[in-house]
Amino acid sequence: MRSRTTEGSMGERAAQKKMRMKELSRAAGVPKGTILYYIKEGLVPRPVKTHANMAYYGEAHLRAIRLVKELQGKRFLPLSVIKQILKGSDLSVDELRTLVEMDGKLFRNLKGNPAVKPVTISKLADRTGASLQEIRDLERLRIVCPVQKGTRKLYDEDDIRMVECWVKLRKAGFAKELGFDADILTIHRDLLRILVEEEAKTLLSRVAGRVESLNLDLAKMVEDATGILNTMMGIIHKRLIVETVRKYTEAFRQQIQAKQGP
DNA sequence: ACAGCATAACCGTAACCGAC
DNA sequence: GTCGGTTACGGTTATGCTGT
Structure with a gap:
């Protein structure tokens, strides 16, 4: 009888998104001790305390715990790094969670089955006609982004296409003698970075926390x-x-x- | 050695119940 | 209504365990 009335009040609180430790622990699938540890570490916000030994938690706490577990489980990040991400970002927990869920899924077909195999810098230079110095300049500006595989640095399909484009610009008349070097692309990179940041914010502000319910x-x-x-x-x-x-x-x-x- | 918990002990409170 | 008893549960702290 007692338990039934207790469950009733639990239900009312749950409907109001106010949970006690036991409900939060059950909802998140994380033991009480772990949640308290996260709170102590600053990974999860402190609850609203009604007494010295009584506290209420909300959806924000649940989402924070789930994000921590997700960053740990999927990204293998230590708590210290997760803490930095949470504190260093101006994104909400929902927005960060949406990004984490998307990570690793984007353009997977292209990365998994590249039409062109990654090549070394010398092969890239041979293939495109670009000089080694020009490729290094593009790399310095993070316009081409090779991946280190053991002792070798490999340039993927996008890098190859990027250098091919650069060579086309040269052939179109944007010659070194006229003062055109890789740095002229800096503005495109910087403005596109701002654009993508804004695009991400626009998207996240509309879909964060609704991806599952809207089945997106x-x-x-x-x-x-x-x-x-x-x-x-x-x-x-x-x-x-x-x-x-x-x-x-x-x-x-x-x-x-x-x-x-x- | 350290991070990241897990567990236990202890103390205190919330919620309920019956008696008055 | 409120008082005291009971039970479940919460918070804190210390300690121990496990994997790296």
Whole structure:
């Protein structure tokens, strides 16, 4: 009888998202001692304490515990690193959790079955016609990102395509003699980094915490959107170039007309 | 040695119950 | 209503265990 009334009050609290330690422990699948340890370590927020030995926990505590377990289990991160991630990020627990769930799923087909096998720097230079110095410059700027495999550094399909593009720019007339070097790409990298950060925030602010309930395949959404947006950005880029040239041309014409007088 | 728990002991409280 | 008893449960602390 007693237990039934206790369960009843538990149910009411659960509905209000207010849990006691036992409910939180059961919901998270983590022992009480572990939860207290996480709180002590600052990985989980402190509960609302009603008395010296009584506290209530909410959904935020549950989500925090699940995120910690996920980062441990899937990413093999130590608690000290998880703590830094939680404190160093301006993302919410839900948003971090959404990112973690997506990690490793994006563009997996391409990475798992590359059409082109990764190559060494000398083969990359041979294949593309780029100099070793140019490839190293692109690497310094993190525009190509080789992977260290034992003693060898290997460049994957994207790196190869990136260097091929760089060589095409050279052939199009952007010559070293004119002052064009890899650093001219820095602005693209930096602006794209800002763009991607903003895109991530936009996406996360809308879907974080709702992926399961809405049954979303977030990795596929991002993959599809990347292709579509790349096409759209190409068109916008082209239009902006035309508009910019027109704007300066117009300004130049007005200057000429002003000098010639009415 | 250290991180990351797990367990036990102890003390205290919440929630319930029956008696008055 | 409130008082005291009972039981389940929570918090703290110390200690021990396990894997790296």
